[in-house]
Amino acid sequence: MASTPVNLQELKPEEFKSFLDSFDYVFSDCDGVIWAKTALPGVGKFFSLMKKHGKKVHFVSNNSLRSKENYEKRFEDAEIENGFENLTVPSIAIAEYLKSVNFDKKVYSISCPETNNMLKSYGYEIKEGPDVGTDYYEDYILYSKDDPEIGAVVMDCDFKVNLPKLNKASAYLARPEVYFLCGATDKYVYHKPGFRTLATGAFTDLVAEETNRTPVTLGKPGKAFGEFAMKRAGVSDPSRVLFIGDMIEQDVGLGKATGFKTLLVLNNLTVDMMLGHKTIKPDFYAQSLGTLVPQLELSFK
Ligand SMILES: [Mg+2]
Numbered sequence: 001m002a003s004t005p006v007n008l009q010e011l012k013p014e015e016f017k018s019f020l021d022s023f024d025y026v027f028s029d030c031d032g033v034i035w036a037k038t039a040l041p042g043v044g045k046f047f048s049l050m051k052k053h054g055k056k057v058h059f060v061s062n063n064s065l066r067s068k069e070n071y072e073k074r075f076e077d078a079e080i081e082n083g084f085e086n087l088t089v090p091s092i093a094i095a096e097y098l099k100s101v102n103f104d105k106k107v108y109s110i111s112c113p114e115t116n117n118m119l120k121s122y123g124y125e126i127k128e129g130p131d132v133g134t135d136y137y138e139d140y141i142l143y144s145k146d147d148p149e150i151g152a153v154v155m156d157c158d159f160k161v162n163l164p165k166l167n168k169a170s171a172y173l174a175r176p177e178v179y180f181l182c183g184a185t186d187k188y189v190y191h192k193p194g195f196r197t198l199a200t201g202a203f204t205d206l207v208a209e210e211t212n213r214t215p216v217t218l219g220k221p222g223k224a225f226g227e228f229a230m231k232r233a234g235v236s237d238p239s240r241v242l243f244i245g246d247m248i249e250q251d252v253g254l255g256k257a258t259g260f261k262t263l264l265v266l267n268n269l270t271v272d273m274m275l276g277h278k279t280i281k282p283d284f285y286a287q288s289l290g291t292l293v294p295q296l297e298l299s300f301k
Contacts, residue, residue: 031061094119097181147171
């Protein structure tokens with residue numbers, strides 16, 4: 001049974017100092033932690049104070065949808081320096097995974113253009129689509145044919161995911177030697193309290209169930225992704241990492257899988273939602289990163 005999460009804002013100054021002493025690295029999610037539509041209050045200050053306390057800061061997002069320029073602009077608006085240089089996203093992890101297994105076949109990809117471009121930049125040939133299916137089930141036999149040139153199926157965020165693509169992925173994955181890799185696992189994307197939409201993970205789960213295959217998860221909460229982020233940040237001991245996120249399954253789940261300490265910010269969830277999760281509880285929680293700024297300032301004294 002997981003212990004009750006500690007509200008950081010209720011810690012006495014000396015307790016907050018011991019919390020600060022318990023890690024050397026801060027790994028932070030981006031969407032819902034650093035920015036929503038725009039940068040959230042106090043985030044730039046939070047990370048600059050963490051750096052002043054000697055912490056090394058790294059960012060870990062499931063969102064491969066943003067371009068480099070978009071990420072750079074968002075980090076700049078949030079007053080965070082070198083954000084993009086210290087960012088790990090699934091598209092890079094997927095490409096590096098394929099490289100590590102000396103992959104030399106074609107990839108069938110159900111992903112956004114940014115992920116496909118990343119894979120292409122590593123020299124991989126991508127097959128994708130179709131973006132529109134036909135109106136008769138009889139035609140779907142076309143989408144259930146194997147293609148021996150395909151050696152990997154990649155599923156990351158694709159706004160044009162559809163029945164033909166799911167059938168194609170399932171047909172290729174019937175061959176056990178075909179790699180099954182996924183990026184973002186989020187079943188939902190939260191827009192504001194009470195509003196969410198179905199997302200990538202829901203479709204990956206469908207294919208996994210249909211093919212009886214388990215994907216290698218190169219996005220949160222996959223342990224392989226957590227270890228990949230550690231490697232990029234030069235971390236050897238996961239227990240010296242504080243992972244910050246706004247999602248229980250993805251962020252706290254990744255922390256638990258990899259052995260990080262975890263801090264949940266309640267920008268999109270309530271305390272009851274956090275406590276109501278049956279199996280996953282964060283070690284710490286706070287309303288937002290901005291609310292921790294006064295305690296970080298006080299800890300220098
Ligand atoms: Mg998030």
